[in-house]
Amino acid sequence: MWSPKRLNNIVRSKIRLHREEDEIATIREIWEGVNLSGYNFWIMGFAMVIACIGLNTNSLSAIIGAMLISPLMGPVTGYAFALATRDRLMRNSAIRNFIWMTGISLAASTLFFLISPFDNNTDALMAFSKASIFDILIAFFGGMAGFVGIMKKDGIKVMAGVAVATACMPPLCTAGFGLAHGIWMEFIGGLYFYTINSLFIGLATFFLARITGFRAKPDAQISLHKSSAWLWGIFIALMIAPGIYIGWQKWKLEKNSDSKKETREQIRIHQLEKKVNQLDSMIRSKSIEKSSNN
DSSP: OOOOOHHHHHHHHHOOOOOOHHHHHHHHHHHHHHTTTTTHHHHHHHHHHHHHHHHHTTTTHHHHHHHHHHTTHEEEEHHHHHHHOOOOOHOOOOOOOOHHHEEEHHHHHHHHHHOOOOOOOOOOHTTTTOOHHHHHHHHHHHHHHHHHHHHHHOHHHHHHHHHHSSOOHHHHHHHHHHHTTTTTHHHHHHHHHHHHHHHHHHHHHHHHHTTOOOOOTTTTOOOHHHHHHHHHHHHHHHHHHHHHHHHHHHHHHHHHHHHHHHHHHHHHHHHHHHHHHHHHHHHHHHHHHHHOOO
């Protein structure tokens, strides 16, 4: 018998987020992503070069490869998790390493594009300089999926998918291209794309870390005061506003292209009908002429 209570229990069991790893293992994994030294430093360098080559040559496979191996998401997740659990040490380390990673990647990609013999503005570069509201939604839900992946024992597939969906390295390299060639709209667009990805990945991580009940540090001093929450709210709204405008512009462009396509089809149909009518008139006139001769 399907009672409301039983149905409720089934639904709750399906949607409940339980941790497959213990809290210490999850925190250790987040710390590994936050650190810049060692493997992460070298992987970041390789990802930057691969992303630059992919953007420069319009190679989608290279760009996806750079997304997969890039460690830029680590400090973002670490900072948001530190805010949720009020971990001062992780927060400071995440901020420091995020600034270092961003600065090094931007400077190195700028240098790459300055010496690269290819200076054409490819479709891939233009794609990563215009972030819309849809990219914001991808970053937010990708961040949620990423944090769930961290809590899973074998979340590597989830993390790989999240890395591709929430691209961090390509927009930063796009900003480097804009800086190298003085294309300021591309520089600002790439930085904006990178900023919204980082912001909304972090926001999603913060919410899920709170919802799933990770304990705050016993000696926690950090908290989001009302004034800080208001400032974060204003900043998030300011970040969303250009995305909504760009999304609306894309929709408008798509709608116009659809209407133009429809108009072209109607003109073609009209021209075809005209030709058919002309042909029909010629056939009729010939048949009348033939019958009169007979």
